[in-house]
Amino acid sequence: MNNLFGHSKQITGVMVSYYFICKRKLWLYARNIQLENENEEVLIGRQIHEESYRREKKNITILDAINVDFLHKKNKLILNEVKKSSINEEADYYQLLYYLYFLDRYGVKAEGEIRYPKENKKKNVTLTEENKKELLLILNKIEKIIEKPLPKKIKTSKCTKCAYKDFCYVV
Ligand code: SF4
Numbered sequence: 001m002n003n004l005f006g007h008s009k010q011i012t013g014v015m016v017s018y019y020f021i022c023k024r025k026l027w028l029y030a031r032n033i034q035l036e037n038e039n040e041e042v043l044i045g046r047q048i049h050e051e052s053y054r055r056e057k058k059n060i061t062i063l064d065a066i067n068v069d070f071l072h073k074k075n076k077l078i079l080n081e082v083k084k085s086s087i088n089e090e091a092d093y094y095q096l097l098y099y100l101y102f103l104d105r106y107g108v109k110a111e112g113e114i115r116y117p118k119e120n121k122k123k124n125v126t127l128t129e130e131n132k133k134e135l136l137l138i139l140n141k142i143e144k145i146i147e148k149p150l151p152k153k154i155k156t157s158k159c160t161k162c163a164y165k166d167f168c169y170v171v
Helices: 013-021 023-030 040-051 086-105 129-147 157-161
Strands: 058-062 066-073 076-082 111-116 121-125
Touching: 013 023, 013 066, 013 086, 013 129, 023 129, 066 086, 076 086, 086 111, 086 121, 086 129
Parallel strands: 076 111
Antiparallel strands: 058 066, 066 076, 111 121
């Protein structure tokens, strides 16, 4: 059965991010093989997230697809993501863009800000007709990846900090 967006499986922001980081990671996560909670890198990232901008934040969770902080600024709803580093900047951008698109489908207009407090850096994200088309193509590709067999290991430096490394290099 298709969901609200015409996709057979509920795509989440994390899945959009993993599309850019590693297709195998995306596949494993989408099949509910989720090891993130135990990984030290993820725990450090979560700590930075919790300690940054503490006074400004409220958490928003919608249908398991969105889990993000938001704040009101200049009469606008701003979705606010805090990241440990900008090493996966493209993944961060499309993850937040997906949240904006998701809310837009419910008639909620919002803008996005990605913050990298350790690098003193901030990136603004706005949903446009152009990047919405790009995003829809990505969502279709994600669906195709998770319907196919498990993708091969990518064997890059990303693997050393990946929550799935024990799985990938034992299996
Ligand atoms: S360990 Fe490497 S190949 Fe395996 S999921 Fe992580 S990034 Fe992908």
